[in-house]
Amino acid sequence: MRLTLKLAAVLAALLMAACSSTPTDQQKPAEVVDGQATPTSQTTAPTTGADSPANPGQAIDLTARTTNGPGGELTDPKSTLSKRSVYFNFDEYSVREEFRPLIQAHASFLAKNRDARMLIQGNTDERGSREYNIALGQRRAEAMKRMMVLLGAQEAQIDAVSLGKEKPRREGHTEADWAENRRGEILYNSGALKEF
């Protein structure tokens, strides 16, 4: 019974991947939200699709997840995959050499798990224009995405976005606070793990 459910889920994921490719010149239909109440953070299902149906030869390994909570190795502190922050130098957006192993590990996970979807949120420190910082955070997220695609992830698996300086992890105003806020953050939708 349990196996049947899992199979159904995998089949559904494969069907979605095959059917719902999203050309980049289209957007989601205009959504209407009640502006009176506090809008909840609505999680819309990612509509990105793989370029081709998943290769049946690449099995999706769900066993790790059952032993380690909903995130499996993605949230296991012993796994590199639980490390989700990539830090950047001031006003820069190239991925520092020390974060290459981390990017490699995530790229490999995406390559092995074609149903997994990743959201990379670029962040900046508090200095300067809000909108220019949105653009700078976007460059950081895109630099991480580009490297992951070179290392085996599918382009359609990753959405690179920016939060600019709007969601600082540290609210202080020292160089150490700024350094913590200049980063790309990796989130997953994979199996039971729904981070965005």
Add this chain to the structure above:
Amino acid sequence: MVRPCKGLRWIGVFLAWAGAAGYAQAQLEIRIVGGGGNQIPIAVGAFAGETSEALQVSRVIANDLTRSGRFRLVEGSLATVVPDTDSPSLGEWRARGADALVLGTTSVDASGRAEVRYRMFDATRGEQLLGTAYRPGAPQLRATAHRIADAIYEKLTGDRGVFSTRIAYIVKNGPRFELTVADADGANAAPVLISNEPILSPVWSPDGRSLAYVSLQNKKPVVYVQRLAERRQIAVANFRGSNSAPAWAPDGQHLAVVLTRDGGSQLFMINADGSGARRLASSSAIDTEPIFSADGQWLYFTSDRGGAPQIYRMPAAGGEPHRLTFEGSYNVSPAISADGRILAYIARVGGQFRLAVMDLESRQVQMVTDTSQDESPSFAPNGKVILYATQSAGRGTLAAVSIDGRLKQTLSVAAGEVRGPAWGPFTQ
């Protein structure tokens, strides 16, 4: 000369907004920290019939005029009721230096219907310069006072008054973000969107009925349009990647936005309902913060195509962008006056972010603030004042400065931080 009511229609629109009780924490506190030269001395008598605080139309008029920095109230203003007659005695006001005298009557009948009459006289020649009667409902007395102040301001300065306009800004209070709309004097503040996720970059539609803004409520920047009379938001740019920096085209039918759907932050035009996205410019650099000139001819924007963020201008119909800022390595967030002559922007000078003003004809640049974390400049629709965000004692506040840098005001809230101001259009 007393003309019949005008502006009632507008006041009706305004009413849909009022009812701000319970939002006192978002009320802006205004403090004037400078003064201009050449102020016009004016006398405003207390209006007959202003028996309670709620009826003090004359006080709202006087506050508007002094806050503009272009008027000075002469001694004795508001102190006593000046009789509302065709031929007031002007001698004592002339002696106190007044160029003009404003007097009037405020009355409310048993059914709550208010009437406000006012007249303005040339204190030297005795000639009546203005005179109108308004019959607003009692709750619209403030709006009526702003209309009167607008008429006085325009008559005596030649420029259009902005006292009846509104402003939008974001209040951050702990984890809570409120996109707020208030009268230009900070009164009647009321939130139009409340969220636990950041809101930024609000801009008014040219008709003043809608706001476009960026909200992170869906874990990424999405551009929404919200009609203010309806409690609805519509996602107009929700493409793959980030969607931000909306700017309304003067026709009200289109928005310039920044999309990253094709990689990089690039300028696009979309229809106001979100359809028909098309590129405005193409570069391998960051292009962001678009803003149209009031005549729709030009598009100003920030780009780092030259290696560092600078402000550029290109024909809105397409064409070659030309760089406008050359001093320093960080010039961002352009705003343009309605007459197209003055560019305001944020310049980084010695690690400090300050509001700069450029005369586009002479290309002369003047730094008009001495603060260090200025952001988000927005012109008053008459082009005389720039509203912007800054920090004061470690807290986000709004500030306003006259384009010559002489008159400065800060606008803060009792609790929380204020940021991202946008001054609305004229509303006639």
